[in-house]
Every structure is written in structure tokens, then in C-alpha cells.
Amino acid sequence: MGLTLLKNIKECVTLQGVAKKQGRHLIASDLCIMNETSIVHDGNQILWVGKTGQIPHNFVFEIEIDLTNSVVLPGMIDCHTHLVFGGDRSHEYFMRLNGSTYEEIAASGGGILSTANATRAMDASSLKQQAIARVDRLAERGVVAIEIKSGYGLTRDSERKLSQIIGELKRDYAKKGIKIINTYMAAHAIPPEYGNSRSHDYMLEVVIPLLDELSQNSLTRPDFVDIFLEDNYFNQSDANILFQKCSEFNIPFKAHVDELKNSGNLKYAVESGAISCEHMLYSDEVSIKSLAQSDTVGVLLPGTAFFLGKKMAPARAMLDAGCRLAIGSDFNPGSCHWDDVFKIAIMSAPTLKMNVAEILSAVTYNAAQALELPNYGFIEVGSTPRLSIFRDTSLQQLFYRWSNT
Numbered sequence: 001m002g003l004t005l006l007k008n009i010k011e012c013v014t015l016q017g018v019a020k021k022q023g024r025h026l027i028a029s030d031l032c033i034m035n036e037t038s039i040v041h042d043g044n045q046i047l048w049v050g051k052t053g054q055i056p057h058n059f060v061f062e063i064e065i066d067l068t069n070s071v072v073l074p075g076m077i078d079c080h081t082h083l084v085f086g087g088d089r090s091h092e093y094f095m096r097l098n099g100s101t102y103e104e105i106a107a108s109g110g111g112i113l114s115t116a117n118a119t120r121a122m123d124a125s126s127l128k129q130q131a132i133a134r135v136d137r138l139a140e141r142g143v144v145a146i147e148i149k150s151g152y153g154l155t156r157d158s159e160r161k162l163s164q165i166i167g168e169l170k171r172d173y174a175k176k177g178i179k180i181i182n183t184y185m186a187a188h189a190i191p192p193e194y195g196n197s198r199s200h201d202y203m204l205e206v207v208i209p210l211l212d213e214l215s216q217n218s219l220t221r222p223d224f225v226d227i228f229l230e231d232n233y234f235n236q237s238d239a240n241i242l243f244q245k246c247s248e249f250n251i252p253f254k255a256h257v258d259e260l261k262n263s264g265n266l267k268y269a270v271e272s273g274a275i276s277c278e279h280m281l282y283s284d285e286v287s288i289k290s291l292a293q294s295d296t297v298g299v300l301l302p303g304t305a306f307f308l309g310k311k312m313a314p315a316r317a318m319l320d321a322g323c324r325l326a327i328g329s330d331f332n333p334g335s336c337h338w339d340d341v342f343k344i345a346i347m348s349a350p351t352l353k354m355n356v357a358e359i360l361s362a363v364t365y366n367a368a369q370a371l372e373l374p375n376y377g378f379i380e381v382g383s384t385p386r387l388s389i390f391r392d393t394s395l396q397q398l399f400y401r402w403s404n405t
């Protein structure tokens with residue numbers, strides 16, 4: 001590929017300061033905004049960033065794009081979605097708004113198991129077509145990397161089907177410049193066949209053998225493994241088995257923790273070496289300290305708190321302690337049917353009490369760290385030229401106008 005010139009960018013938000021500080025203790029000046037800027041890249045990496053009037057003459061451009069009156073950000077990343085699923089749960093959402101309890105919803109056939117039933121019943125090609133439409137919608141909004149978790153099959157055959165679909169999406173979207181990250185999360189819930197308490201048997205009979213099988217195939221080999229670590233789901237002894245296998249297969253892992261109550265699972269997952277921990281609504285000071293002192297990225301999912309009317313994660317305490325925080329959409333049919341990660345981040349800023357550098361890095365640089373994409377999420381010579389371009393006059397306008405991001 002020849003060289004591409006992006007010229008006359010009104011505001012280029014490079015996040016070079018964020019990258020220098022590796023996403024911690026961020027202030028406004030870490031955004032490192034450059035005005036009247038141009039970028040030169042070869043498709044794989046950025047070769048030059050600077051003032052439009054100073055573009056070196058020795059470059060020969062195959063493509064020139066004029067971005068007058070545009071704001072350019074590092075490519076947006078959604079580091080947490082569950083976007084391959086069958087059915088929908090609008091009925092359940094209405095029941096909840098009308099006052100039904102969790103138990104009443106479950107008794108009417110709602111909850112995660114209704115999604116599992118719909119997903120099991122749907123053929124691979126229809127599931128994939130739905131997923132493609134969802135990925136396309138994110139890409140249209142400027143998202144350049146999307147993590148997709150399996151976990152609505154909960155049997156060996158249907159989880160294999162989901163991992164296969166995610167693997168195919170990863171292969172196909174790579175050609176379009178969209179990075180798909182394949183996360184294996186058969187340990188999302190205990191399927192009804194195993195009752196409420198047989199998580200250990202499900203782990204040994206389904207989750208581990210299938211991980212072994214998927215890892216042997218380059219299309220399905222997961223980039224990450226994830227587990228839902230909560231009471232009545234999976235416990236630390238289940239996670240020990242899973243994390244041990246991940247180490248054997250050389251696959252990094254993540255964990256959903258402290259969404260339902262403070263259980264010490266954030267501290268446990270950090271000390272086990274998780275790349276990222278997700279949710280953390282109820283995490284206490286001790287766990288937050290362990291997160292701050294580690295390289296583990298904390299992934300907040302405020303869209304879920306909005307959707308369910310729950311409390312928000314203690315973001316300010318985490319940031320002040322020195323944690324690196326990302327924000328994902330958590331797009332899924334039950335607890336967050338909202339797929340716009342940038343809007344979720346912008347709308348959460350006042351409630352989470354996060355400044356602009358913290359919010360932007362949460363959906364770019366720190367989200368990239370949560371997915372082990374070291375060259376994504378900032379604009380600098382050598383970084384990956386995946387960018388989000390907005391026809392807006394300033395970053396301030398972009399944050400201010402909630403209706404059209």
C-alpha cells in the first residue's frame with residue numbers, strides 16, 4: 001500500500017501524554033491536542049504527524065484526504081461486548097420497568113437462560129448475519145476494534161458454534177481494517193442441565209475440554225478467556241482450574257467481578273494475573289488498591305448501570321488510587337441493549353466524575369491495553385493508523401452535543 005495523507009485536520013487529539021503515562025493519573029493536557037495537523041501513514045503505521053504547513057516534501061502520496069473542519073481521535077475501541085446472541089429480551093425489559101422482580105422475570109422464562117435457548121436454537125448462518133449487522137453499526141460510528149465474548153450457548157456444541165462465528169468475523173473484518181478480538185466465555189453462567197450448584201462439573205465437562213479443542217485451531221483459538229465470577233455462578237476454585245489451563249495454553253484471561261456484591265474477587269483476579277477485570281460496581285478499597293498496584297486494566301460498563309438502574313462503579317476512587325480504567329459498552333440482550341460505547345462514555349462522565357482525558361483514554365488507549373493492542377489508542381509516529389474521524393469543529397463540541405456523536 002502506498003502512502004496516505006490526512007491533511008488540514010482541525011483538531012487532532014493525539015493522546016500522546018496518555019500513552020507516556022500509560023493511562024494513569026491523567027489530566028487535560030495529556031490529551032495533547034494539535035491544531036491544523038496532518039498525518040502520513042502507510043496503512044500499517046503512522047510515519048509522520050505535524051503541522052499541515054510542514055509536511056516533508058519527500059513523501060509521495062497515493063491517497064490524500066482533506067479533513068478541514070474535522071476532529072480526529074485515536075480509533076475508538078469497544079473492549080467488552082457480548083454481541084453474538086439469538087432472540088431479544090424486550091419483553092423482560094418492559095416487565096422490569098413495570099415493577100416485576102428478578103424472580104418473576106425468571107419464572108416467566110426470562111433471564112440469561114432465555115437468551116441461551118434462543119441462541120442454541122438459531123443456526124450459525126443466521127446468528128452470524130445478525131452479528132455482522134451489529135459489528136457494522138459499531139464500525140459506522142468509528143469503532144475500530146471490538147471484543148466479542150462467546151457465552152450464550154452453554155453447551156459444547158453451541159459454544160463451539162459461537163467461537164467459530166467470532167473467529168470468522170475476526171478473519172473477515174481484518175480485511176476491512178476492523179480488529180475483532182475473540183474471547184471465550186463459556187463460563188458465563190451455569191446451564192440448567194447442571195442445576196444451580198454444579199459449576200465445577202460444567203467447568204470440567206464443557207468449559208475446559210472445549211477450550212482445549214478451540215485452542216488447536218487457528219480460526220477459533222481465543223485471544224482471551226473470561227469468566228463470570230459471582231455467587232451462584234462461578235467461584236474461585238472454578239477460576240483456578242480455568243486460569244491454570246489458560247497458562248498452559250498461553251492464553252491471557254479476564255474476569256467479570258463484583259457486579260452483584262463485593263466478594264474480594266477483584267483482588268483475587270488481579271493477583272491471579274488477569275489482563276482486565278470487568279464491572280467492579282461493589283469493589284472495596286482493598287481490591288481497588290490491588291488493581292492500582294497492578295498492570296491489570298479495570299473495565300467499567302456504565303451502560304449496564306444505566307440500563308438496569310444500578311449504582312455506578314467507584315470510578316473516582318479507582319482513578320485517584322492510580323488504576324487504569326477502560327469503558328466498554330457491555331452490549332448484550334439482557335443487561336445493556338445499548339451498543340454506542342462513545343456515547344455511553346460521554347454520558348457517564350459527569351456521574352463517574354471522570355475528566356475528558358480519563359473518558360477519552362477509557363475508550364481508546366486504556367481499552368487497547370485491556371485487549372493487548374499496544375499500538376492502538378494514540379496518534380504518534382509508529383502507532384497503528386486506525387482513527388475515528390468526526391465532522392465536528394472541536395472536541396468540546398463533540399463532548400457537548402450528546403445527540404449526534
Ligand SMILES: [Zn+2]
Binds near residue numbers: 082
Ligand atoms: Zn460482560
